[in-house]
Amino acid sequence: xxxxxxxxxxxxxxxxxxxxxxxxxxxxxxxxxxxxxxxxxxxxxxxxxxxxxxxxxxxxxxxxxxxxxxxxxxxxxxxxxxxxxxxxxxxxxxxxxxxxxxxxxxxxxxxxxxxxxxxxxxxxxxxxxxxxxxxxxxxxxxxxxxx
Numbered sequence: 001x002x003x004x005x006x007x008x009x010x011x012x013x014x015x016x017x018x019x020x021x022x023x024x025x026x027x028x029x030x031x032x033x034x035x036x037x038x039x040x041x042x043x044x045x046x047x048x049x050x051x052x053x054x055x056x057x058x059x060x061x062x063x064x065x066x067x068x069x070x071x072x073x074x075x076x077x078x079x080x081x082x083x084x085x086x087x088x089x090x091x092x093x094x095x096x097x098x099x100x101x102x103x104x105x106x107x108x109x110x111x112x113x114x115x116x117x118x119x120x121x122x123x124x125x126x127x128x129x130x131x132x133x134x135x136x137x138x139x140x141x142x143x144x145x146x147x
Contacts, residue, residue, distance in 0.1 A: 009047075089128075104144075108132045118142050 054074040069089040109128035115136040124144030
């Protein structure tokens with residue numbers, strides 16, 4: 001589906017199948033995407049501020065330069081997702097799986113990664129890291145972080 005630049009602000013897309021959808025620069029601010037299938041979707045530059053992506057499948061999705069501030073990703077699958085230069089300010093990623101995700105140059109300020117899986121994720125050249133929470137997170141093999 002081609003939804004480039006679509007205005008889906010506040011839309012209820014709970015459990016929607018958007019696999020491989022093109023949502024480049026789409027406005028999904030405050031959208032309900034709980035349990036949605038966004039596998040391999042292209043969300044480059046999309047606005048997802050305050051959206052609910054709890055339990056969503058974002059495996060291999062492109063979220064480069066996306067606004068993910070105040071967004072909920074509790075239990076979401078973000079394996080191999082591209083979050084390069086994304087804004088994750090105050091994002092809630094509790095229990096999310098970010099195995100091999102690319103977070104290069106992402107804003108992780110005040111993001112919550114409690115019990116998240118970040119195995120072999122790329123955190124190189126992160127922009128902001130202050131007050132991010134990694135309590136109980138699996139950080140095995142993370143690139144770019146020295147504890």
